[in-house]
């Protein structure tokens with residue numbers, strides 16, 4: 001069934017989800033944030049099994065936050081702002097060791113979103129014949145890699161090598177021609193940047209950027 005298959009995946013839906021994230025009060029809505037990530041996971045799965053170790057971790061984290069959204073406390077998890085306020089006020093955020101708080105879990109997705117933002121920007125502004133693998137590893141090394149142990153960095157590097165050239169990659173995004181994909185990235189990236197920026201400021205304000 002094409003309608004359900006990975007074949008019909010389009011990166012457009014991911015970007016649309018992120019455009020719906022920021023409320024009028026400049027709060028980050030959790031549901032579209034997770035919807036954006038789910039689309040991204042489907043996209044990663046399209047890139048081949050080598051990317052499944054990357055998407056698997058994202059899936060685990062999406063599910064942790066989704067469980068909070070389905071719990072009795074669902075209203076507290078409506079926005080990233082309300083989540084931070086609720087978890088901090090109720091002592092649910094462990095500052096010493098790894099936990100499954102919404103705050104530490106979303107922080108991992110937040111850091112990965114920074115990479116995605118830089119990667120898509122590199123793709124958008126790159127030359128026709130540039131290597132996606134190079135854009136991917138350079139942006140990864142400049143961002144997310146700083147939070148990963150050697151073994152993960154190594155595995156990520158191996159996965160990146162499997163990425164196709166820029167034009168093929170832009171076509172994999174299923175947005176139309178490479179030119180149309182580039183135009184869509186130009187329209188959508190400011191929204192991802194905004195979501196990233198608001199979350200970053202919120203976490204900095206509450207000194208949550210180093211949560212274990």
Ligand code: 1PW
Nearest residue numbers: 053054057058108109112115116119136144152
């Ligand atoms: C083609 C470009 C696509 C960019 C998609 C971004 C997805 C990034 C996910 C990277 C995950 C790598 C493997 C998992 C590592 C985890 O240890 C790490 N998770 C993340 C999201 O960085 C940290 O989570 P942890 O171990 O503290 O629970």
